[in-house]
Amino acid sequence: MLIKLAIKSLLQRKVSVLLTVMMIAVSIFVLFSVETIRYQAKDSFSKTVSGVDLIVGARTGQLNLLLYSVFHIGHATNNISWQSYQQLAKNPNVAWTIPIALGDSHRGYRVLGTTADLFTFFKYGEQQTLTFAQGHAFNDLYDAVIGADVAKQLGYKIGDKIILSHGVAKTSFSQHKDKPFTISGVLKPTGTPSDKTVYVSLQAIEAIHIDWQHGVKLPNFKTSNKAISADSLVPETITAFMVGLKSKLATFAVQQQVNNFSAEPLMAILPGATLVELWQMLGSVEQILLLISVLVLAGALLGMSNMLLVSMKERQHEMAILRVVGASPLVILLLIQLEAMLLVIAGIILALLALWLSMWLFSGYITSEYGLFMNQQLLNSHLMIDVGWILLASFFVTMIPAVSAYYRSLYANLR
Amino acid sequence: MSSSVNKPLNKSAVALSHVVYRYPKSKAPILHIENWQVGSGEHVFVHGRSGSGKSTLLNLLAGILTANEGNIHLFGQSLLALNARQRDAFRANNIGMVFQQFNLVPYLSVLENIQLAAHFAGTTNEVVRQRCHSLLAGLSLEPQLMNRRADTLSVGQQQRVAIARALINNPRLLIIDEPTSALDSEAKSGFMTMLMQLANENETTLIFVSHDETLLPFFSHKISMSELNLAGVSYVD
Numbered sequence: 181m182l183i184k185l186a187i188k189s190l191l192q193r194k195v196s197v198l199l200t201v202m203m204i205a206v207s208i209f210v211l212f213s214v215e216t217i218r219y220q221a222k223d224s225f226s227k228t229v230s231g232v233d234l235i236v237g238a239r240t241g242q243l244n245l246l247l248y249s250v251f252h253i254g255h256a257t258n259n260i261s262w263q264s265y266q267q268l269a270k271n272p273n274v275a276w277t278i279p280i281a282l283g284d285s286h287r288g289y290r291v292l293g294t295t296a297d298l299f300t301f302f303k304y305g306e307q308q309t310l311t312f313a314q315g316h317a318f319n320d321l322y323d324a325v326i327g328a329d330v331a332k333q334l335g336y337k338i339g340d341k342i343i344l345s346h347g348v349a350k351t352s353f354s355q356h357k358d359k360p361f362t363i364s365g366v367l368k369p370t371g372t373p374s375d376k377t378v379y380v381s382l383q384a385i386e387a388i389h390i391d392w393q394h395g396v397k398l399p400n401f402k403t404s405n406k407a408i409s410a411d412s413l414v415p416e417t418i419t420a421f422m423v424g425l426k427s428k429l430a431t432f433a434v435q436q437q438v439n440n441f442s443a444e445p446l447m448a449i450l451p452g453a454t455l456v457e458l459w460q461m462l463g464s465v466e467q468i469l470l471l472i473s474v475l476v477l478a479g480a481l482l483g484m485s486n487m488l489l490v491s492m493k494e495r496q497h498e499m500a501i502l503r504v505v506g507a508s509p510l511v512i513l514l515l516i517q518l519e520a521m522l523l524v525i526a527g528i529i530l531a532l533l534a535l536w537l538s539m540w541l542f543s544g545y546i547t548s549e550y551g552l553f554m555n556q557q558l559l560n561s562h563l564m565i566d567v568g569w570i571l572l573a574s575f576f577v578t579m580i581p582a583v584s585a586y587y588r589s590l591y592a593n594l595r
Numbered sequence: 596m597s598s599s600v601n602k603p604l605n606k607s608a609v610a611l612s613h614v615v616y617r618y619p620k621s622k623a624p625i626l627h628i629e630n631w632q633v634g635s636g637e638h639v640f641v642h643g644r645s646g647s648g649k650s651t652l653l654n655l656l657a658g659i660l661t662a663n664e665g666n667i668h669l670f671g672q673s674l675l676a677l678n679a680r681q682r683d684a685f686r687a688n689n690i691g692m693v694f695q696q697f698n699l700v701p702y703l704s705v706l707e708n709i710q711l712a713a714h715f716a717g718t719t720n721e722v723v724r725q726r727c728h729s730l731l732a733g734l735s736l737e738p739q740l741m742n743r744r745a746d747t748l749s750v751g752q753q754q755r756v757a758i759a760r761a762l763i764n765n766p767r768l769l770i771i772d773e774p775t776s777a778l779d780s781e782a783k784s785g786f787m788t789m790l791m792q793l794a795n796e797n798e799t800t801l802i803f804v805s806h807d808e809t810l811l812p813f814f815s816h817k818i819s820m821s822e823l824n825l826a827g828v829s830y831v832d
Contacts, residue, residue, distance in 0.1 A: 185711070
């Protein structure tokens with residue numbers, strides 16, 4: 181009966197109630213968005229790479245190296261010569277290496293030149309390796325393995341032919357048209373940048389750039405595809421490489437050796453430590469965003485409280501009637517609390533719908549622009565805890581009009 | 596103290612002894628009734644204008660206000676002996692009230708308004724439905740009105756629904772305050788006839804406050820607020 185009364189009473193004041201719900205919904209949406217991006221970014225970042233002890237690249241910022249090698253964001257400033265790579269890979273502490281050559285793309289998706297070792301040694305999430313949904317790693321020179329998103333978005337399947345473009349822009353004017361690739365494998369979804377990557381062999385990267393110089397195809401040279409065999413292709417440079425060590429204890433020693441490498445300026449980073457550093461850098465921004473959204477929410481709840489308080493004046497008769505038919509002042513207090521709860525719950529539902537909708541609309545954009553994967557379920561325990569806090573806060577804020585109604589109804593003006 | 600306090604109180608429906616009420620933070624009482632009793636089943640006309648303390652009297656009788664001094668017994672039950680929550684429950688179960696206007700929650704239907712009163716008295720919906728039909732028929736209200744919003748009814752219809760609502764829990768005491776002030780004379784006498792008939796059928800004790808002396812013929816007993824309320828009259832303990 182009380183719920184029915186609360187609902188009908190709210191419907192009686194449609195416009196102000198609607199505005200209040202919108203106000204609450206917008207503020208909760210802001211809070212939920214910040215929270216979702218916070219948690220999902222943290223989760224997404226931390227699970228992108230695991231089981232890799234060091235990442236080696238040309239000397240640059242630690243974050244920059246991490247971003248371009250793992251998240252495929254930004255560009256390498258310099259490359260590593262093949263000789264240096266070979267030399268470092270021979271270090272007795274090194275168990276395995278995965279070379280990475282970046283710089284080409286296919287319809288906006290980054291192309292990563294590597295070796296089949298990637299599918300054996302690279303780990304993400306909780307020490308999971310990349311696994312194939314269909315097909316296999318590259319056997320032939322012009323084989324390509326694509327991530328789950330690439331396959332899904334572009335509708336590719338095993339055996340399809342694709343053309344790679346030079347550079348990483350979505351529309352490229354220089355394409356490697358003369359050397360089409362055949363898709364040999366499709367990876368299972370991982371929720372990491374792997375999903376948006378096209379993998380080819382290092383030799384293939386080298387092959388498509390034969391007859392090219394300075395990023396431009398030389399018109400008078402045309403080497404026949406048959407003349408190129410995998411064995412004869414040795415890359416001159418790679419972008420970076422990932423290192424797995426035989427013993428974690430050697431990590432800092434190997435890092436030192438790389439940093440002091442005399443042939444060319446190189447650096448090695450610990451992906452885990454650099455992720456933490458990245459996270460700490462984002463941490464203060466995150467805290468400020470959270471603070472702002474909490475303040476916006478507090479404003480909205482106070483606004484709701486004010487709306488209920490103002491309405492008490494015009495509802496004096498209503499309260500008197502309730503008292504006359506036997507409602508105690510406590511029932512009146514509960515009625516106001518119930519109305520506030522209904523408003524806030526409506527606001528939460530609207531905010532969740534908006535959150536869901538915006539994630540659906542923008543998750544692709546966020547993933548491609550910032551390397552964040554938002555494909556987790558939205559209603560996680562973090563949001564549920566937030567909902568709890570919101571309801572608790574609204575309970576306390578609503579005590580202002582509710583207690584006012586309680587005292588008014590003690591001396592209900594019956595005439 | 597007058598000897599009337601010692602009289603057996605359970606025979607009378609309403610018994611007030613030495614009741615004094617002051618507004619909070621005010622020294623002078625606005626109501627002081629030394630001794631007043633209403634017998635069970637009596638229909639009493641209380642003649643009084645606004646400002647005579649009648650609203651205070653009705654709120655005291657209903658247990659919404661509590662007296663600063665003295666005590667009120669309703670059907671033998673001392674209101675002082677009840678806590679606030681018990682008084683609210685006692686009111687829901689034993690007292691029906693009708694006022695000048697604004698008796699109904701405007702956004703609820705006629706039926707919902709009546710169900711609301713039943714809810715606080717713990718009357719089941721089944722009983723409400725049964726009683727509702729006979730009550731509305733007795734008040735010349737068409738059954739179709741049941742699902743209409745209260746604020747779409749005419750004032751006369753609203754006042755009759757208010758009577759139905761006041762009677763739904765079969766109260767022993769019906770307190771009515773100027774219910775006809777918004778009605779024309781024809782509607783007034785129709786309203787009064789139905790009210791008295793229902794009160795008789797249900798053997799309800801009726802306290803009816805009005806300044807309209809043309810209604811006097813409907814009642815067996817009459818008292819004036821000026822006789823009842825000693826406040827303002829110098830009072831020596």
